[in-house]
Amino acid sequence: MTEALKKTPLAEEHEKLGAKMVPFGGWYMPVQYTGLVEEHTAVREKAGLFDVSHMGEVRVTGKDAVAFVDHLTVNQVTKLVDGQAHYTAFCKPDGTVIDDLLVYRIGPEELLLVINAGNIDKDVAWIERHVGDFDVIVKNESNAIAQIAIQGPLAEEILQRICPEDLSQINYYWFVHTSIKGLPTLVSRTGYTGEDGFECYCSADHGVRLWNLLLETGREDGLIPAGLGARDTLRLEARMHLYGNDMDETTHILEAGLGWIVKLKNSPEFIGKEQIRAQKKAGLxxxxxxxxxxxxxxxxxxxxxxxxxxxxxxxxxxxxxxxxxxxxxxxxxxxxxxxxxxxxxxxxxxxxxxxxxxxxxxxxxx
Known part of the structure; x- marks a missing residue:
């Protein structure tokens, strides 16, 4: 069964830690290690470490990168500055939700899109279908990147011991490029738990080393690995949406309560904009x-x-x-x-x- 599933670079590490592994969106993933409640509580009170390398990453480069992603998504990419990220969504022309995602502005001609694991093929096809005359290069880097999230009230203190950047200066939804013990890493103050914390992106080849380095650094503070079970209870307590549950291609973005990320005023035209505006006027x-x-x-x-x-x-x-x-x-x-x-x-x-x-x-x- 597991041979047909995709594996993150950390799959063997989860098995060594005794994790209960399950199929999730086509991936072989840890649902829990010592127990859901223990892992959940660790994140709320101390810190937890998540493997989120199953998430997809798509890099968009070129002189029209910002304009192109502005056309594809409902939030206003032109408002981002280098080193800033935001939460947004792809919508169909009728305003229903293809996927929710994060957009990181690396530079004026480079953006990194972080998409849901189960939607990678669908999203990449959607992005490529709309390139048209935009001067951009779209590259699916999902298999080349490992993503590890450290979340909880002690997350900053633990990560700071091995990160040369002053993490206290990174605001929510901002990020830096740095080197953690020689490993080039994008460190972002984001997360899916309702707690403070960081998501660390590095080469898939460095994922195991970064994972073990973080576990070792935080062990004395009570940092423990946490699985999909705790990730789900944490995100639900914080009322964060899960694509496929709380919204999908049959759900209008305004119905999903995501009107706050839709920029209808003084923004470029994007796919679904007119229909979303009409739905807002007509009511739900x-x-x-x-x-x-x-x-x-x-x-x-x-x-x-x-x-x-x-x-x-x-x-x-x-x-x-x-x-x-x-x-x-x-x-x-x-x-x-x-x-x-x-x-x-x-x-x-x-x-x-x-x-x-x-x-x-x-x-x-x-």
């Missing part, structure tokens, strides 16, 4: 909401959301929050049910369990 029929389960049970992906004896939506993500000690979830509901405090039910194992809409992230660090 449904929207993604966060909710807390008030009764017993966990609202899992796909469970029906029920109001007045009618199925009105579906849970897109759901778990028991290790931090909050309660069940939480995301799901699409009609607009009339989106106000905080609104009560509906989730059908959990054929029982209707009460849930309440809540505003903002479930967890926010101090």
């Amino acid at each position: 029929d449904r929207r993604l909401v966060g909710f807390e389960v008030k009764g017993r049970g966990i609202a899992r992906q796909g469970y029906p959301i029920v109001h007045e004896d009618r199925d009105v939506g579906r849970v897109t993500s759901g778990t028991h929050s290790p931090t909050l000690k309660k069940a939480i979830g995301l799901g699409y509901v009609p607009l009339a049910l989106t106000e905080p405090g609104t009560v509906f039910h989730v059908r959990i194992r054929n029982k209707l369990v009460e849930a309440e809409v809540v505003k903002g992230p479930f967890y926010k660090r101090a």
Whole structure:
């Protein structure tokens, strides 16, 4: 089974650490090491280390690089300066979501796009299809790059011991190119956990060395490896979207609550702009909401959301929050049910369990 799956450069290291390995989006990945709750708690209280080398990286170079990626994505790339990144999305002409991604501005003629692992082939084909007359070179570097994330309140202190750059001077969604013990590395203050932390990009050939160097450096502070299980509970507590669950090509970007990344005013034309503007003017029929389960049970992906004896939506993500000690979830509901405090039910194992809409992230660090 595992022979047909793609492996990151760190697969053998995960096996040596006793990780439970599972298929994930076509990849052979660690779901947990010592246990989901322990790994989750380490990230919230100390630090955790994630292998995210399955993510895709596409480099766009050339004199039209900024204009081209501005055409492809909904956020405004022209607002970025060298060393800055932002969160954005590819949309189809009808405003539905092809993928969400990060854009790093390396220079005026060079951008790095970080895309979801399960969408690499689809995204690269979409990017290449729209090159047209833009003077750019598109290069899929996904197999050449390892990505390791160190996340948690002690992440900066641990990484600083081996990084020559002053990490305290790197703001959220900014990055630097540096050398960590001789390993050329892009260090970015970004992450998918709701905690402070960094994502480190290096050559795939250097991935094992960087992983072990970080583990060794942080061991005395309680840094432990963390798997996909903790990554999912952490991102859900922070109310960060997961493509394929909380949005996909059937989901309009405004329904997904991502209007804040869509720049409609004073921005270049991008794919889907007119349709998104029209949808904003016409209004939505449904929207993604966060909710807390008030009764017993966990609202899992796909469970029906029920109001007045009618199925009105579906849970897109759901778990028991290790931090909050309660069940939480995301799901699409009609607009009339989106106000905080609104009560509906989730059908959990054929029982209707009460849930309440809540505003903002479930967890926010101090």
